[in-house]
Amino acid sequence: MNGALDAALRVARGDFVLDAALAVPAGRVVALMGRNGAGKSTAVGAIGGLVPLDSGRVVLDGAVLEDVETGRWTAPEHRAVGVVQQQAALFPHLDVRDNVAFGLRTGGLGRRAARERADALLADAGLGEFRDRRPAQLSGGQAARVALVRTLAREPALVLLDEPLAAIDAELRPGLRDAVRAQLAAFHGSALLVTHDVRDAEALADQVVVLDAGRVVQRGPLAALRAAPADPVVAALVSS
Amino acid sequence: MRRSRRDPLARIPRAVLVPAALALLLLVGPLVALLVKAPWAQLPALLGGGTVLPALGLSLGTAAASTGCCVVLGVPLAVVLSAVDGWPSPLRRLARALVTTPLVLPPVVGGVALLLLLGRVGLLGAPMFQAFGFQLPYTTAAVVVAQTFVGLPFLVLGVEGALRGVDRRFAVAATTLGAGPWTRFVRVTLPLAAPGVAAGAVLAFARAIGEFGATVTFAGSLPRITQTLPVAAYLALNSDPDAAIAISVVLVVVALVVLVALRDRWLQGLAR
């Protein structure tokens, strides 16, 4: 259970077709890069079980989560996959503590135990002082960090991060990147980080996959992509 | 911008203000006339006649009960309606039209329709009457049924709109945090739609407490059993218009007090 993902995804939406094989090695962070409309969010949705596949399969740590051929399908709430959405999507009617406790309670913890665990996790992430606040009282960066704590609290094997820093002011991003790196470092699973900002990939990812028009155009360590970009799109994305 | 911050009205286009004032006049004018024309001096005598207080109690009780029925039955229906985007469009439109029909139906016609369904020779009422000798009309329960019938569309449409207004991101977040459909609904969607539920309940209550046509047709009019305040007011109008105005004043005042008091409480309680 450390998040080895092996996915072959095909999703057709009108003119757009996502047709990509994605793999994340156990315990690693892979950055999924691409321009707007390249299919990054569709890929994340498909792996999480939120977007149905037209064909292909999703295998996590040897367990088949979805296979169109055999009709096998695991509901998203039963996948060991965590998702952090573009906007943090913290529940506005719950305070920070109960937001983090939410996923712990669905996992079977009682209300009290879940809250105690949530307090501990928030304290570990340096967010203890915000635990009684409502999401509306948090800054964008704080909300993004809480959302990550909330997702990681369930200890998923794989976490999907869909542009978690995109909505954050540029000058705050470096500090936040460090915080996210610390949080991911303490996490034992793997991560797929969707981003169009190469600095995120540089700071957080072990490998990079570049998606364009629904297809994988290149994959490998960032340095390798920089040294020999497959096409101008890749070159533009990975240049610093 | 500086000026607009001081005076919120300045940010509204002028052209809106005139019809807005007319609308307010139309809404409040009749009320003012009622209060001006009310026979205040005789009010205690008119209201102490022994018909008003039982009718008031009955009205409050049945309106509260029917509002409860509306919430218990209407919220689930709104959930179903808000989730049927996947249905073919004619079917969806039909479902919504059926829910809306009681709104356009004259209440008296609604009462007749209820009799045809639940009266002692009605589609459902006849087997019930033959099996148990029980007939719904002329009972307090029939008043609640009539009020629920006319109030339900307000609640369903209000809640459905609120449910649609809940950002899908929150349902997605709940799902990826391991919540199944029930947990997602009870702990996320419903609390976020709570203001809509409260607003719908307030409308349903308002509609119920003013209900006349369907009640008198379906349930009848017997003091303490089925004679609600609007029915009493209508009967009084025939013999003693002053008494009718007095009863109407009571109805308006009570409704205002209840609505103002409950609205805040419901909103605070549900939206926490």
Next chain:
Amino acid sequence: MSRRAPVAALLAGAALLALGGCAQDLPASSGSAAPSSSPTLTGSITVDAAASLNRVLPALARSFEQEHPGTTVTFGFGGSSALAAAIVSGAPVDVFVAASTTTMRTVSDASLTAAEPVVVARNRLEIAVPKGNPGKVTGLRDFGDAAKTVVVCAKEVPCGVAATQVFALAGVTPRPDSYEPDVTSVLTKVAGDNADAGLVYATDVRSAGSTVEGIPFPEAGKAITDYPIAALKGSKNPALAAAWVDWVRAHESDLQAAGFLAAQ
């Protein structure tokens, strides 16, 4: 979420609508005035009349309009008391026909009648039972039987006043399941077999056709309802209003054919 204040006003509006009672048709504007035997009569009038007249009066109006081309008679039918209340409040009505002299008096006492009201018809109560008489009702006594579902008019309206009289005369203590706001409402419940019996006017039993059966009873003869007619002072067409009153008086036999009793 912003709070919505007009809810209460909406409610109040609904309450007032409920009190509104009678709906009236707007007088249809008559077209070109054709030559007629009485060239002075033209235009339109509005007649407010007790609900029990809602079949016979329109028939009379048709013959009146044929006799006087270019004239139009429109009706507002409803409970007499509610109609009278509307007239006293200034409703634009040319002629009023009430189902009670007391009710007519509220209009004449307000000096709104153009001439002394005249009784043109009379009516008596009858027991109405659903077709086939499923409740096996035989007389007024059944209205005191708690096991039977019976409905009567509320004592605030004329038919309820008459009902109270006949019960007193018969020595019956009624135990109705509902005091209905008007005679139509009583008839609706009986005709739909939602009541074993109701007290209505004899003419109502006749106009309801085959859905109800009538049971006459002796006390009804001692609680007769009068139907006075009067043209109203506020009429914009007093000549036509007076002509219509005369027409109705001259055709009282038509009213009797519909089940009403002769005025005298």
